[in-house]
Amino acid sequence: MDSKKFLLQEKDIPTAWYNIVADMKTKPRPIINPGTKQPLKPEDLFPLFSEEASRQELNTTDAWIEIPDEVREMYRIWRPTPLVRAAGLEKLLDTPAHIYFKNESVSPVGSHKLNSAIPQAYFCKKQGVTNITTETGAGQWGAALSLAAKHFGIELAVYMVKISYEQKPYRRSIMQTYGAEVIASPSMSTKAGRKIITDHPNYQGSLGTAISEAVELAMSTPNCKYCLGSVLNHVALHQTVLGLEAEKQMEMADEYPDVVIGCFGGGSNFSGISFPFMRHNFAGEHKTRFVAAEPASCPKLTRGVFQYDFGDEAGYTPLIPMYTLGHNFAPANIHAGGLRYHGAGSIISQLKHDNLMEAVDIPQLESFAAGVDFARCEGIIPAPESAHAIAAAIREAKRAKEEGKKETILFNLSGHGLIDMASYDRYLAGDLTNYDVPDAEIKANTDMLEKII
Amino acid sequence: MDSKKFLLQEKDIPTAWYNIVADMKTKPRPIINPGTKQPLKPEDLFPLFSEEASRQELNTTDAWIEIPDEVREMYRIWRPTPLVRAAGLEKLLDTPAHIYFKNESVSPVGSHKLNSAIPQAYFCKKQGVTNITTETGAGQWGAALSLAAKHFGIELAVYMVKISYEQKPYRRSIMQTYGAEVIASPSMSTKAGRKIITDHPNYQGSLGTAISEAVELAMSTPNCKYCLGSVLNHVALHQTVLGLEAEKQMEMADEYPDVVIGCFGGGSNFSGISFPFMRHNFAGEHKTRFVAAEPASCPKLTRGVFQYDFGDEAGYTPLIPMYTLGHNFAPANIHAGGLRYHGAGSIISQLKHDNLMEAVDIPQLESFAAGVDFARCEGIIPAPESAHAIAAAIREAKRAKEEGKKETILFNLSGHGLIDMASYDRYLAGDLTNYDVPDAEIKANTDMLEKII
Numbered sequence: 001m002d003s004k005k006f007l008l009q010e011k012d013i014p015t016a017w018y019n020i021v022a023d024m025k026t027k028p029r030p031i032i033n034p035g036t037k038q039p040l041k042p043e044d045l046f047p048l049f050s051e052e053a054s055r056q057e058l059n060t061t062d063a064w065i066e067i068p069d070e071v072r073e074m075y076r077i078w079r080p081t082p083l084v085r086a087a088g089l090e091k092l093l094d095t096p097a098h099i100y101f102k103n104e105s106v107s108p109v110g111s112h113k114l115n116s117a118i119p120q121a122y123f124c125k126k127q128g129v130t131n132i133t134t135e136t137g138a139g140q141w142g143a144a145l146s147l148a149a150k151h152f153g154i155e156l157a158v159y160m161v162k163i164s165y166e167q168k169p170y171r172r173s174i175m176q177t178y179g180a181e182v183i184a185s186p187s188m189s190t191k192a193g194r195k196i197i198t199d200h201p202n203y204q205g206s207l208g209t210a211i212s213e214a215v216e217l218a219m220s221t222p223n224c225k226y227c228l229g230s231v232l233n234h235v236a237l238h239q240t241v242l243g244l245e246a247e248k249q250m251e252m253a254d255e256y257p258d259v260v261i262g263c264f265g266g267g268s269n270f271s272g273i274s275f276p277f278m279r280h281n282f283a284g285e286h287k288t289r290f291v292a293a294e295p296a297s298c299p300k301l302t303r304g305v306f307q308y309d310f311g312d313e314a315g316y317t318p319l320i321p322m323y324t325l326g327h328n329f330a331p332a333n334i335h336a337g338g339l340r341y342h343g344a345g346s347i348i349s350q351l352k353h354d355n356l357m358e359a360v361d362i363p364q365l366e367s368f369a370a371g372v373d374f375a376r377c378e379g380i381i382p383a384p385e386s387a388h389a390i391a392a393a394i395r396e397a398k399r400a401k402e403e404g405k406k407e408t409i410l411f412n413l414s415g416h417g418l419i420d421m422a423s424y425d426r427y428l429a430g431d432l433t434n435y436d437v438p439d440a441e442i443k444a445n446t447d448m449l450e451k452i453i
Numbered sequence: 454m455d456s457k458k459f460l461l462q463e464k465d466i467p468t469a470w471y472n473i474v475a476d477m478k479t480k481p482r483p484i485i486n487p488g489t490k491q492p493l494k495p496e497d498l499f500p501l502f503s504e505e506a507s508r509q510e511l512n513t514t515d516a517w518i519e520i521p522d523e524v525r526e527m528y529r530i531w532r533p534t535p536l537v538r539a540a541g542l543e544k545l546l547d548t549p550a551h552i553y554f555k556n557e558s559v560s561p562v563g564s565h566k567l568n569s570a571i572p573q574a575y576f577c578k579k580q581g582v583t584n585i586t587t588e589t590g591a592g593q594w595g596a597a598l599s600l601a602a603k604h605f606g607i608e609l610a611v612y613m614v615k616i617s618y619e620q621k622p623y624r625r626s627i628m629q630t631y632g633a634e635v636i637a638s639p640s641m642s643t644k645a646g647r648k649i650i651t652d653h654p655n656y657q658g659s660l661g662t663a664i665s666e667a668v669e670l671a672m673s674t675p676n677c678k679y680c681l682g683s684v685l686n687h688v689a690l691h692q693t694v695l696g697l698e699a700e701k702q703m704e705m706a707d708e709y710p711d712v713v714i715g716c717f718g719g720g721s722n723f724s725g726i727s728f729p730f731m732r733h734n735f736a737g738e739h740k741t742r743f744v745a746a747e748p749a750s751c752p753k754l755t756r757g758v759f760q761y762d763f764g765d766e767a768g769y770t771p772l773i774p775m776y777t778l779g780h781n782f783a784p785a786n787i788h789a790g791g792l793r794y795h796g797a798g799s800i801i802s803q804l805k806h807d808n809l810m811e812a813v814d815i816p817q818l819e820s821f822a823a824g825v826d827f828a829r830c831e832g833i834i835p836a837p838e839s840a841h842a843i844a845a846a847i848r849e850a851k852r853a854k855e856e857g858k859k860e861t862i863l864f865n866l867s868g869h870g871l872i873d874m875a876s877y878d879r880y881l882a883g884d885l886t887n888y889d890v891p892d893a894e895i896k897a898n899t900d901m902l903e904k905i906i
Contacts, residue, residue: 005463005529076458077832106559108832110871150829170623173874176881177828375630376603379530379561418563418871421626428629 003087003378006249008080013072018240019056020275021233021347022063023282026354028233028346029321031058032308037452040318048218048226049234050123056234063279065237071119074151078107078114081242083249088377090397097400098255099393101413102246102273105380109174111415112269113144113229116238120227121148131224133217135159135185135210138337139171140383140415141229146178159185159213162205164337170419185210192216192314207341208313208327215316230266231311231320231345239272246410247276257288257410259396263388264292264301264359265339267348273412274357281356290357292348293392295339295367297332297435300325301352301359303442308452309343319452323349325437326445332435334364335423336384342445362391363434368427370394371417383415384423456540456831459702461533466525471693472509473728474686474800475516476735479807481686481799482774484511485761493771501671501679502687503576509687516732518690524572527604531560531567534695536702541830543850550853551708552846554866555699555726558833562627564868565722566597566682569691573680574601584677586670588612588638588663591790592624593836593868594682599631612638612666615658617790623872638663645669645767660794661766661780668769683719684764684773684798692725699863700729710741710863712849716841717745717754717812718792720801726865727810734809743810745801746845748792748820750785750888753778754805754812758899762796776802778890779898785888787817788876789837795898813848815841816887821880823847824870836868837876 021027030039045054056065067075086099104112124132132154136142142158149156158180165172165184175182185205186193192212196203203209211228218226228235250256260277262270270292280286294301300323309324311317324343325331331340344352351357371387373394374380382390393411400407417424426432474480483492498507509518520528539552557565577585585607589595595611602609611633618625618637628635638658639646645665649656656662664681671679681688703709713730715723723745733739747754753776762777764770777796778784784793797805804810824840826847827833835843846864853860870877879885 003530007460007462009460010458077456108834108869147832151832169878170871170874173878173881174834174871177825177834177874177877179829372630376632379600379604381561381627381630416561418623418627419874421623421630421872424630425622425626428626 004085006083006252008245008248010076010080012245012248013075013079014067014241014244015072016064016066017237018244018276018279019059019063019065019237020278021060023279024350026350027060028350031346032319034315034319048215050120050129050225051127052123053120053234056237057232067241068122071122074118075241079241080245081106083246083253085253086378089374092373092377093394093397093401095397095401096404096406097397098406098408099397100250100253100408100410102242103413104242104269105413105416109140109143109147110418111140111144111383112239112242112272113141114147115241115272116229116235116268117144117148119238121145121152121154124225125152125154129154129223129225131155131221132227133157133214133224134227134229135207135214137161137207137340138164139168139175140338142180142182143171143174145227145229146175146180150179156180157217158182159187159210161185161207161210163333167422168419185213187213189213190216206313206330211312212314212316215312230268231343233345233347235268236271236275236345236347239268240275242272242412243274243276246273250410255408256286258407259289259291259409261291261293261389261392261396261409261411263339263385263414264294265385266341267345269412269414271348273410278356291392292357292359293388294359294361295334295336295388296361296363297334297437298325298340299361299437300342300344302361305446306349306353307446307449309449311343321346321349323352324446325442326449328448329445334435335420335432336367336388338385339388360392360395362388364432365434367391368424368432380413381417381424382413383417384420386414389414457538459536459705461698461701463529463533465698465701466528466532467520467694467697468525469517469519470690471697471729471732472512472516472518472690473731474513476732477803479803480513481803484799485772487768487772501668503573503582503678504580505576506573506687509690510685520694521575524575527571528694533698534559536699536706538706539831542827545826545830546847546850546854548850548854549857549859550850551861552850553703553706553861553863555695555863556866557695557722558866558869562593562596562600563871564593564597564836565692565695565725566594567600568694568725569682569688569721570597570601572691574598574605574607577678578605578607582607582676582678584608584674585680586610586667586677587680587682588660588667590614590660590793591617592621592628593791595635596624596627598680598682599628599633603632609633610670611635612640612663614638614660614663616786620875621872638666640666642666643669659766659783664765665767665769668765683721684796686798686800688721689724689728689798689800692721693728695725695865696727696729699726703863708861709739711860712742712744712862714744714746714842714845714849714862714864716792716838716867717747718838719794720798722865722867724801726863731809744845745810745812746815746841747812748787748789748841749814749816750787750890751778751793752814752890753795753797755814756895759802759806760899760902760904762902764796774799774802776805777899778895779902781901782898787888788873788885789820789841791838792841813845815844817885818887820844821877821885833866834870834877835866836870837873839867842867
């Protein structure tokens, strides 16, 4: 555990986010209106999101977007975060590879989600919005937005997937301690919720349903906007703050990554760690590999189709060009709740389609084994989501050993697992299993999609 | 939340701990053998503790004790920790006071306890010890020692107070994830445990009983030592690493504290934040006030007697000169489990007796109200224990406002409360109460003590 930290000062917190779309040779296909099939303009998004977030969502020209002072000020609560050379893990694996991780677990809510929660809440506040809504799966995003909303004096209602609401009461309590209202989804408070409760009385909820409920409440409440914690372009944009810091810190370590890894749910933390390094590939300066680590039970990047699909179950959102398993796909109840989402964002989907990045799928048991090894070597118990990135990093380090290569591996530790100990408990007791997704299930769900691409 | 962090570099981690005993005009009374009534020598402690810890425990002459490289190396996982100007809290209180906190919650186990777990495990390892035992109440100390033991390759058995074992399963899981064995106390594995289970079949355990069990197992197991997370002099010594950092950081802020505050259970975090500043009082350079914040339900410093007493319930430990409520005192089941201990360490007790420090008692509801305010202002949900320090800091800031004084207040945020959310849940639901301790109960428990002082 002779691991070395690389620390920046507060003045080193980036002053601008990196908008990768501006530098992409092939731009992502446009987000479209499901009725007209026409590409959306920012104004079309204004009813749903803050105006600033809407403009960022569709900005394809500015590579750098300034971070407002009010946002940087709040970033300073915990940023910059450490970059760590994982010497303990290297020793365990007896690998010639150098393994680094960006430690986003040090935020007060325990994950990277606060990086986007703060600007989203700030942009709402700036235009006088009084209420916001959102959904949350495992609760990481909901906790982050609760803190940001409280800071900017905005009321927040969070639809929390019912099974998490019951299985992860601590995350619910965190949101309530920060002053947010938390509603188990599906609920009777929306049409979408009432319909699914009536049709399926014992339904335990899904991220797709919770998004539908949050969107519906925002659209039917005066002066209320909706915020989303992943998938969208402006969320990926905000998360680049972590990768830009990591870039400076790799310089301090006098290294440059051969492989960059993030776990993958909707894409927020993977985008954050990858995009700043990817621009050097675009410029021909490096040939870094980028690896998204998704759960084998929710394999949209490795086994999904590249197609237009809705972001939610009820079909309230615009159509997004994505690698998807279909918006009706019901992921198995794995313990990495933050990765249980049917689709990938439009930028990631285009990058994957153009072979500018890779994806691997990690079985649940492999992810927990990696998480326990990491905890014992590096001291930090990782979130079950982040454990997927660790598992992928371990695969790369073992490959480097076999090939006798001194490679440099960088992964993002998106959060700690202190609120997910019930999952570790079950893993240590031998109660967890892997989940396989039959081809037929993917085909059935994706065949239902309207073919636009 | 425009709070400002003061950050040190790894090279600034102190190279020596501060042993306050060397500078005390009136030394603490000696720890004595209950049979012979003679002061203990280090050799008398060797069967129980590592030799190095035993020597440190009784060292009254060396003001500075070097921190071994192996310990500093592991401190670097999370140290140095930030010092934060709590501007959000100042604003809420509209106080002229400047409030600072040392943020020990950023350790991978979430509290300051790792500061002593590492050297205690290291000293055992250095002399070839293969097994250690300990007790834990809320689980903070047990989690810290589990990580340290794993790092140095030592087997650890933790006796966890039964009610916490059942109410705080996450902390149990953390210890198991790090590879420790966790036993609910009272247990059938020791004589002390069997006796109390037989006499009181539904007994939910106490820290005093868990210490008895851990000590008994250590004494009856070959090559096994016992480690304690608070109360003892060598634990206070190790914790000074946090106060020494805070001293440098207050210099960076160009301020010096008028008041230094820590919550108080056995004394470990209070000693850590206080002793380095206290030496400047001893030298006549400052007149800082030092305030220990204890729970009203366990008021040893404010209402206990100054007397020799056992550190555990069964009477296995040596006799320690302490402010105590009697080793049979059964504290109410408050949610700050780490503060439910009947006595204070010998150094603190002497300092209190000599009026070199103060103590206040905080009712449970006031502590949680302070915790929620702090979470909303500063973003970090504090451990219920640490919330007592926050409550005391708020009292001081309000007093400063009434008196119109621009005072500088420093408190130690000993840990975060992410694993204690069930307690916040109950507080927010209005289910918690205060607990008063009748004078008669204190008198009955302390009258039983043999009068040696």
